[in-house]
Structure formats: structure tokens, C-alpha cells
Amino acid sequence: MQFNLKARDWHNWISVILLIPMLIVGLSTLFLAHKKELGLDKLDLTPYVGWLPGYGAAPAPGGHTEARSSLALADGAHLIGTQGGLFRVAKVDDQLRAEAIRELGGTAVRDIAAAPFGIVVAAKNGVWLETRQGWRKALDSDAWNANAMPDGSVVVAVKDGGLLASRDGEAWEALPGIRPALAALSSGELVRERVTLGKLMIDLHTGKAFFGKSLEWIWIYLLGAVWVFLGFTGLWLWWKSQTKRRDAARGKLAAGAARG
């Protein structure tokens, strides 16, 4: 076997071998640019992706059960919010045992508050409420924080919605005056975003450094589309050359056979 690889051969073979990963990265990049607008986070594909080696069959122990929030209950039990769900930890036969709350399985639980109308949980997939009937989603928003107020209401901080308050867990209203007060801050009172070398590298990579957060999709689109374009045109050229060479060899063989 002879190895005489020139730069063009290296280029061809590395491209052919890495073509599929390249296309996966390019195509997925186009989706990431509009992840929010396309509502990609609302599509649950958990049952369909178990075959991918990175997800595996069983959830990884440790990381998903790291505590992020907690609430002591009147009966001595604790509710523990983790990156991978909500758990009730209580003493059974003198031993602490954890029990998963099924409704909140697999979602990051960031905060827990006890209100007179029930327990309010701020989770990545929404604000949840536990009443006598069980757990139900009270708000379909990415929630960061839940706080029980002295007047019996609960205030939650939700992504893109600001601070919302409720006295019954049913009706949620924006806290009046908070947004205008924050918007009225003068530039002198606001500290500029700290840019570290690590952050600069991320922002150069995502295009935020050039286009800002709202327009970084232009950068992502450009690079993702070029990636996909080069991948497909390269594949097309390679495929054409291979089939052409095969046809030529077949023609030559047939011609030789005809000559006898």
C-alpha cells in the first residue's frame, strides 16, 4: 500500500471524513440563532433521543441532584429543589429518604416559597403550585425566584415578564412601578458589563461583540449557512468525481471486452 498524500488529498479526505459532523454543526447553528422564536425549548424530545450515546438510558447521578433551593415544611420534611427536579426529603424509620415529585421531574427548580394558598415553586419550565389537589403549573414562564410576602402574596421573577405577584396562585399581575423605576436609572448608576478575556472569546465566537445580543443571529446565520453550503457543495463535487471515475472505468472495461 502506498501513501503519497498531497495537500489536496489531505483536504479531500479530511473533508469527506468530517462532512457529517460539519453538516450537523452547521445545520444546528441555524436553529440556535432563532431558538427562542422557533420555540425549540418547548418541544420535548426526551423519549426519542435516548439512543444518542451522550444521553444514555439512565440519568447521571450527582450533577442533577445538586441542591439549588429548599423549604422546610411544617411536618418536618424538606422540599429540595435541584437542577434535575424537586424532591421531598422526610424521615422514614429514622432514616432520611428522598422522594421525587413526578410533575417537576427533569426541570431545574430554582426557588421554593410557602404561601397561605399553597407552595409556590419557581422552575425553569414555569411557576408551579401545590395545593390539596396536587401539583399544577400556575404560569408557563421561565421563573428565577419565588418570594413569600408579609401580606400573604407571592412574588415571582420570570424571564421577560419581570416581577409578578399573586394572592391566590391563579391571577398573576406585574408589580406596579418596578419596571419604570429600573428603566429610569441614569447611566451613571449602571455599572458597565464586565468583559473578561473568556467573555470576549465567547462574544467573538457568537458575534455578540460585533452585532450586539439582538443581532448576533446575523453572524450565526452567516457562519452556519457558509458551513452548510461548503459541506453540501464539497459533497456534491466529491460524489460527482467518484461516479464519473467509476463510469469511465466501466466504459473502458466494456470497450476492452468488446474489442475481444
Place this chain on the structure above:
Amino acid sequence: MAKTFGIALAIIALLALVAAVAMLCHGFVARVQMKRYKHRGGAKP
């Protein structure tokens, strides 16, 4: 609406990926066939 659009785009992307894999396999098959024809024709593979 946006969700449907997202699903449609994802299906198109998946089909494009499947087409790419098929083309790649077909290209390799053509390459093997070419070597075989050349070999049968007496040329160096």
C-alpha cells in the same frame, strides 16, 4: 405557528442530513466499483 415552522425546518434539516449520508455512501460504493473495474481491466487499482 413558530413551533410548527421549527418542526418543519427540523424535518428538512434531517432529510438533508440523510441525503448527505446517502450521497456519501453512494460515493464510496462508486469508488470501490471504480477500483474493481480498473482491476478487471488490467489497470493498477
